[in-house]
Amino acid sequence: MNDNTTYTPDELFEIFKEQHRLCxxxxxxxxxxxxxxxxxxxxEWRDAQDLLPWDELAEFLNQEFRINVPLKTWDxxxxxxxxxxxxxxxIFLSTIAEKEIIKPIKxxxxxCLTTAIFITLKRNLKNKGVDVSNLKPSTKIEAFLxxxxxxxxxxxxxxxxxxxxxxxLEYGKLENxxxxxxxxxxxxPNWIYKRSIKTGNIQTxxxxxxxxxxxKKLGITATKTDLGI
Numbered sequence: 438m439n440d441n442t443t444y445t446p447d448e449l450f451e452i453f454k455e456q457h458r459l460c461x462x463x464x465x466x467x468x469x470x471x472x473x474x475x476x477x478x479x480x481e482w483r484d485a486q487d488l489l490p491w492d493e494l495a496e497f498l499n500q501e502f503r504i505n506v507p508l509k510t511w512d513x514x515x516x517x518x519x520x521x522x523x524x525x526x527x528i529f530l531s532t533i534a535e536k537e538i539i540k541p542i543k544x545x546x547x548x549c550l551t552t553a554i555f556i557t558l559k560r561n562l563k564n565k566g567v568d569v570s571n572l573k574p575s576t577k578i579e580a581f582l583x584x585x586x587x588x589x590x591x592x593x594x595x596x597x598x599x600x601x602x603x604x605x606l607e608y609g610k611l612e613n614x615x616x617x618x619x620x621x622x623x624x625x626p627n628w629i630y631k632r633s634i635k636t637g638n639i640q641t642x643x644x645x646x647x648x649x650x651x652x653k654k655l656g657i658t659a660t661k662t663d664l665g666i
Contacts (some may be wrong), residue, residue: 439557440538448599449527449534450475451655455596457486459606463634475524479515482523491515493552501593502534502567536599538560554646558594574643579609581642582634595645603639608632623639 454473461467464487471485479491488494495511497505506514514529515521539557540585541548555574563569567590572581584586595602610634639645 438554441535442538444531444534444536444599446524446527446531446638448536449530450524452596452599453482453527456592459592459596459603461486461608463608464639467597473523475522475527477523478519479523479526480518480607483518488604491518498530498665500612501634502530502598506533511633523530536597551643551646551650554649556644558646561594562587565593567591572642574641574646576647577640578636578642579633582636595649596655598650599655600649600651601655602645602648604637605631606637607635609635618641 450473457467457469457473458470461471465489467661468485471481473482473485478486480555482488483494491498491511492508495506495508495515497510499506514526516636537557539550539553542553542556543549544552558570562572567587568584578591581661583593639648
């Protein structure tokens, strides 16, 4: 069984920064150039990342962090959104949100952390409503993200580790696909443009698990060795 510990406000702030870094380039309504600070106002954060209205955002934060904070309390934390800051939100979450510390499991008498991480990731995705029946270490992440509803749960889980995983996420080339969803489409075909999400060097869930094993904390400046200098 894994252990749990509370996040620090700094860890939570780095998680929100990482989510903005990875997600905003994929959303035309977001502002990827906006620099988040602890003094960033809640409305600025929501605007920069094209987030939900405060009440829906509150429900999302409950789901993301596996907590159950009443809407009345969230109203006090998130509003007025031109006064409350991202730093204050991080301080609040640090009192209730818990980080899962994954412990190695024994396989054939030997401890294995990679298997433990994969099993935990698969379990957490399932708990967030993702169909993981065919999820394997060899599963291509690009194919997994082709199911639109899988994106948010996966990004939540990898960033909640507090570790650096994806170097970047970006759209691939446009592919057009014809779908006859309604009868009128048979007369006036509806072209739907589909773009896959490219994940760089992390191609499979095995790659993702190995990056988590590397244990590179968010917010820590890379050394010359890390940069290959």
